[in-house]
Amino acid sequence: MKRLIILLCVLAAPVIAQDKPEAALKPGAVVKDCPTCPDLVAIAPGEFMIGSTPETDDVDVSRGEAPQAKIKIARGFLMGRTEVTFGQYKEFVRETGYQPPKKACRVWDNEFVDKDDATWENPYQPARPLPEHPVGCVSWNDAQVFLTWLSKKTGKAYRLPTTAEWEYAARAGTSTSRFWGDDTDQACDYANTFDITSKEKYPFAWSFSPCKDGYAEQAPVGKFKPNQFGLYDMVGNVWEWAADCYAGSHQGRPRDGRAWNWEGGCDARETRGGGWMSAPERNRIAWPGKDPAERRLNYFGFRVARDLDSTYTAIYDGGQIHRVTLFTGDVAKAKAFWVDALGYKVRFDNPSLGGEEMTKTLKLKKDARAHFVILEPSKTDDPLIGLMGATGQQLAALDRSPDQATKSGDTMMVIKVKDIVATFAKLKDLPGVRIITPPSALNGTGGTGVVGDEGTVLSPDGTRVVIQQAGSGG
Numbered sequence: 001m002k003r004l005i006i007l008l009c010v011l012a013a014p015v016i017a018q019d020k021p022e023a024a025l026k027p028g029a030v031v032k033d034c035p036t037c038p039d040l041v042a043i044a045p046g047e048f049m050i051g052s053t054p055e056t057d058d059v060d061v062s063r064g065e066a067p068q069a070k071i072k073i074a075r076g077f078l079m080g081r082t083e084v085t086f087g088q089y090k091e092f093v094r095e096t097g098y099q100p101p102k103k104a105c106r107v108w109d110n111e112f113v114d115k116d117d118a119t120w121e122n123p124y125q126p127a128r129p130l131p132e133h134p135v136g137c138v139s140w141n142d143a144q145v146f147l148t149w150l151s152k153k154t155g156k157a158y159r160l161p162t163t164a165e166w167e168y169a170a171r172a173g174t175s176t177s178r179f180w181g182d183d184t185d186q187a188c189d190y191a192n193t194f195d196i197t198s199k200e201k202y203p204f205a206w207s208f209s210p211c212k213d214g215y216a217e218q219a220p221v222g223k224f225k226p227n228q229f230g231l232y233d234m235v236g237n238v239w240e241w242a243a244d245c246y247a248g249s250h251q252g253r254p255r256d257g258r259a260w261n262w263e264g265g266c267d268a269r270e271t272r273g274g275g276w277m278s279a280p281e282r283n284r285i286a287w288p289g290k291d292p293a294e295r296r297l298n299y300f301g302f303r304v305a306r307d308l309d310s311t312y313t314a315i316y317d318g319g320q321i322h323r324v325t326l327f328t329g330d331v332a333k334a335k336a337f338w339v340d341a342l343g344y345k346v347r348f349d350n351p352s353l354g355g356e357e358m359t360k361t362l363k364l365k366k367d368a369r370a371h372f373v374i375l376e377p378s379k380t381d382d383p384l385i386g387l388m389g390a391t392g393q394q395l396a397a398l399d400r401s402p403d404q405a406t407k408s409g410d411t412m413m414v415i416k417v418k419d420i421v422a423t424f425a426k427l428k429d430l431p432g433v434r435i436i437t438p439p440s441a442l443n444g445t446g447g448t449g450v451v452g453d454e455g456t457v458l459s460p461d462g463t464r465v466v467i468q469q470a471g472s473g474g
């Protein structure tokens with residue numbers, strides 16, 4: 001244990017150089033974390049009413065648009081200026097080799113149908129995507145893997161915008177159905193919707209915007225006028241995944257703009273903003289789609305967000321998310337440990353390998369001090385024993401042998417380094433979380449690393465979490 005503490009102190013030095021604080025950015029300023037990264041627009045804090053008034057045209061009370069709720073976005077944040085593009089996603093796939101578990105995507109083929117040969121590369125509409133097109137046929141799960149990759153690439157903690165952030169940014173100070181007003185006949189200046197151009201090519205049964213925008217299907221991003229915050233395609237083009245569970249109501253939503261997720265996971269995630277194939281009543285800022293996290297449709301994409309001055313440093317160059325295996329003589333005990341002691345909302349699943357998924361949602365006790373200690377194998381693909389401790393739990397029995405660990409009655413998990421990377425990427429909603437173990441510190445001789453940095457952070461469910469280095473007292 002002594003050795004552990006000494007090493008942790010050595011590792012405490014920051015590994016990311018701090019640039020000028022982003023909190024000082026002027027609203028509307030555009031920043032970029034790498035040459036091919038998404039443009040990010042600085043969004044100022046503020047208050048707004050989420051949802052629609054009962055008098056709004058086409059208001060859908062069944063989706064919980066009304067009644068409204070007052071949201072205070074306390075902190076500024078950065079939001080993708082456009083939808084994530086085909087070119088950006090292609091770079092991600094090239095660098096990671098990411099293969100989604102099941103290759104089917106819903107496209108139009110004389111009807112809307114899931115096609116096995118439809119992929120982000122072959123989304124049918126458009127037949128041959130340009131690098132500037134938004135990427136489609138990406139699920140919420142796929143988006144998480146992309147965000148993990150982008151976070152590791154840039155050292156910044158990328159995530160999806162929360163529902164509240166998305167709507168705040170889309171409204172850009174307006175309270176109308178769309179950021180340009182309520183009229184659908186003006187849509188063609190501001191958005192790629194299901195318009196006369198689309199209607200001429202696709203015989204969908206629903207209504208259309210009574211104007212011509214020139215795009216029958218997807219348009220390259222940024223072709224229409226931006227909203228008042230400088231964001232493009234916040235209505236139309238591709239639907240955009242939000243971080244939140246679909247709630248069907250704004251009552252009970254966190255009032256500070258955080259994502260609304262709950263224990264046990266959710267059946268559907270919110271999608272926002274409508275799309276090129278959607279009817280005008282759905283191409284409104286407030287209307288929420290609800291779709292399972294694994295669903296792919298060629299008219300669903302996403303946009304990135306991140307906190308100002310966020311940091312993210314991953315250990316190893318993981319890439320794929322692999323299965324996380326609970327290894328313990330007492331599974332029930334191990335599960336209880338995770339749930340009670342650690343408590344982050346972490347989804348242990350396996351979008352890249354398919355098969356059985358294990359989903360666990362964890363709840364951290366208020367003011368718990370979470371210590372993350374990892375024992376390192378000689379190779380990144382070796383099983384790795386991670387022992388997770390927290391206040392009231394002992395950081396003990398650090399041992400590479402699962403047998404010994406089980407015998408000693410400790411709760412052990414056998415996971416891979418790559419899984420650690422992926423797991424902690426799931427904590428991306430937590431501002432301030434950093435993984436500060438460099439690979440060189442993990443040498444297979446019982447060396448330890450710590451994940452997390454000192455600081456107080458908020459978990460997505462509003463729990464205040466103090467992350468403190470092991471051995472630093474308290």
Ligand SMILES: [Ca+2]
Pocket residue numbers: 192193194195197198213214215216217276
């Ligand atoms: Ca159109």
Ligand SMILES: [Ca+2]
Pocket residue numbers: 083233234235236237238239240273274
């Ligand atoms: Ca959009």
